[in-house]
Amino acid sequence: MALEEYAGDMSMCCRCSACKFVPLQQVKGFKHANVCPSISRYNFHFYSGGGRLNLGYAGLKNGFQYVPRYLDVLYNCQLCGACDVSCKYGMDMEVLRPIQEMRIKAVEDGHPHPALETVVSRMRATGSMVPVAGRKRGDWAEGLGLRNALEEKVEILYHVGCLTSFDPERQKVARATARVLDRAGVSFGVLGEAETCCGGRAYEMGHQADFLAQAAKSKELVEKTGVKTLVTSCATCYQVYKVLYDRFGLKDELEVLHITQLLERLLGEGRLKPSRGQEITVTYHDPCHLGRLGEPWIHWQGKKIPGDRFVFDPPKPYRRGTHGVYEPPRRVLAALPGVRLVEMDRIKEYAWCGGSCGGVIDSNPEFAEWTAAERLAEATCTGAEAIVTASPWSEKLFAQVLAKNGGDLAVYDIVELVDQAV
Numbered sequence: 036m037a038l039e040e041y042a043g044d045m046s047m048c049c050r051c052s053a054c055k056f057v058p059l060q061q062v063k064g065f066k067h068a069n070v071c072p073s074i075s076r077y078n079f080h081f082y083s084g085g086g087r088l089n090l091g092y093a094g095l096k097n098g099f100q101y102v103p104r105y106l107d108v109l110y111n112c113q114l115c116g117a118c119d120v121s122c123k124y125g126m127d128m129e130v131l132r133p134i135q136e137m138r139i140k141a142v143e144d145g146h147p148h149p150a151l152e153t154v155v156s157r158m159r160a161t162g163s164m165v166p167v168a169g170r171k172r173g174d175w176a177e178g179l180g181l182r183n184a185l186e187e188k189v190e191i192l193y194h195v196g197c198l199t200s201f202d203p204e205r206q207k208v209a210r211a212t213a214r215v216l217d218r219a220g221v222s223f224g225v226l227g228e229a230e231t232c233c234g235g236r237a238y239e240m241g242h243q244a245d246f247l248a249q250a251a252k253s254k255e256l257v258e259k260t261g262v263k264t265l266v267t268s269c270a271t272c273y274q275v276y277k278v279l280y281d282r283f284g285l286k287d288e289l290e291v292l293h294i295t296q297l298l299e300r301l302l303g304e305g306r307l308k309p310s311r312g313q314e315i316t317v318t319y320h321d322p323c324h325l326g327r328l329g330e331p332w333i334h335w336q337g338k339k340i341p342g343d344r345f346v347f348d349p350p351k352p353y354r355r356g357t358h359g360v361y362e363p364p365r366r367v368l369a370a371l372p373g374v375r376l377v378e379m380d381r382i383k384e385y386a387w388c389g390g391s392c393g394g395v396i397d398s399n400p401e402f403a404e405w406t407a408a409e410r411l412a413e414a415t416c417t418g419a420e421a422i423v424t425a426s427p428w429s430e431k432l433f434a435q436v437l438a439k440n441g442g443d444l445a446v447y448d449i450v451e452l453v454d455q456a457v
C-alpha cells in the first residue's frame with residue numbers, strides 16, 4: 036500500500052504521545068517506562084511514532100522536501116513497532132505501516148540512506164545482507180553431514196539466514212540448531228551454498244523493489260525443495276517468511292516456524308530430553324521480529340467509508356502485537372534443568388528493542404549500540420547472570436556492546452542452551 040492509503044491514520048494522530056511509553060496500565064516503573072528508542076535518544080517530537088505521522092501527513096498535503104533533518108528523522112528509527120503497539124492500546128489506527136511507507140517513498144523519490152544502499156547493493160550482488168568476505172554460505176556445516184534439501188527429500192527446511200551463515204561468531208548457532216534437530220530425529224535439510232537472503236531487511240531499509248526481487252528468488256528455491264515446513268533460528272527471517280511474504284502473497288501454504296516453536300513441540304513430544312545443564316539465572320530478550328512484529332498478518336477485505344474519520348465495513352481487525360511468539364521461548368527455557376528465568380520490566384509486546392532493527396545497525400551504529408546498552412542495563416537490573424535471546428542480530432549487538440562497555444552479563448542464543456542440555 037502506498038503512503039496515501041494511510042492519510043486517514045496519520046490525520047487521526049492526536050499528539051497524545053502515548054506511543055513514546057509503555058501503556059500506563061502496563062508500566063512497571065519510571066525507569067523503564069519509555070518504549071521508543073528514537074524519541075528517548077533524540078528527545079524531539081518528530082523522532083517519535085506520532086511525530087513521524089505528523090511529518091508524513093504534512094508531506095502528503097504540502098509535498099515532501101528531503102532536507103537533512105527530515106532524512107535524519109526518517110532513518111533514525113528502528114522500525115521496531117513499539118510505538119504502534121502502544122498507540123493501539125487505545126486507538127484503532129496504523130502507526131508503523133505509514134512510517135515504513137515514508138521510507139519506501141524516500142527511496143523511490145531518490146533519497147535512500149547511502150549506508151543502507153550499500154547493504155542492499157551487496158544483497159543484489161551476493162544474495163547476502165552481510166559481508167561474504169571470501170566465505171561460502173554453507174561453510175558452517177562442514178563435517179556435519181547434513182542433507183541438502185535440493186537433492187534429498189526432507190520434511191523440514193532449515194533456513195539459516197545471512198548473519199548466522201557468514202558471521203564466524205554466529206555460526207555456532209547454526210551448528211547447535213543442526214545438532215539439536217538431529218538428536219530429536221527431525222527429517223531436515225539445508226540449502227547449503229544455494230541458500231539466499233529472505234530480503235526482509237532490504238524492505239525495512241525502504242528498498243521495496245529489491246525486497247520483492249529477492250523474495251521471488253528465495254521463494255523459488257524453497258518451492259524447489261518441496262518441503263511443507265520451513266524453520267529458522269533467525270527472528271528476522273521468521274518475521275519475513277511468516278508475515279511479510281504472507282502480506283505480499285508469497286507465502287502460500289508454507290508452514291513457517293521459529294526454532295523455539297519447533298523446540299517446544301519436540302520437547303512436548305518427548306523427542307528432546309534435556310538432562311544436563313548449568314545452574315544459571317537468565318533473563319530473556321524478546322526480539323522485535325519474533326514478538327510484536329512476528330504477529331501473523333491479517334488479511335482484511337472490505338470498504339473504507341469516507342468521512343471526517345474513516346470507518347471500515349466490516350470493522351478492520353488490527354495487529355496489536357499480542358500474538359507474537361512469546362511463550363515458546365519461555366517454555367523452552369523452563370524445560371532446561373538448572374535454568375531459572377527472571378523477567379525484565381519491558382517484555383513481550385512492550386519489549387525495548389535490542390538495537391539492530393530497521394537498518395540502524397548499518398546507518399547509525401552508535402544509535403544501535405546505545406539502544407542495546409539500554410536493554411543490557413535493564414537486563415542487569417534483574418540480577419540475571421545472562422541475557423538469552425532468539426535473534427542472531429540481537430545476540431551479536433549485545434556481545435559487541437558488552438565487549439566495548441564492559442559488564443558481567445553472558446549472552447546466549449536460546450538454541451545454545453538447549454544444545455548444552457540435551
Ligand code: SF4
Binds near residue numbers: 047051052088121
Ligand atoms: S501516534 Fe498514536 S499514541 Fe502517538 S501521538 Fe499519535 S495518537 Fe498518540
Ligand code: SF4
Binds near residue numbers: 072084111112131
Ligand atoms: S518504530 Fe520504534 S524507534 Fe521508530 S518511532 Fe516507533 S518505537 Fe520509535
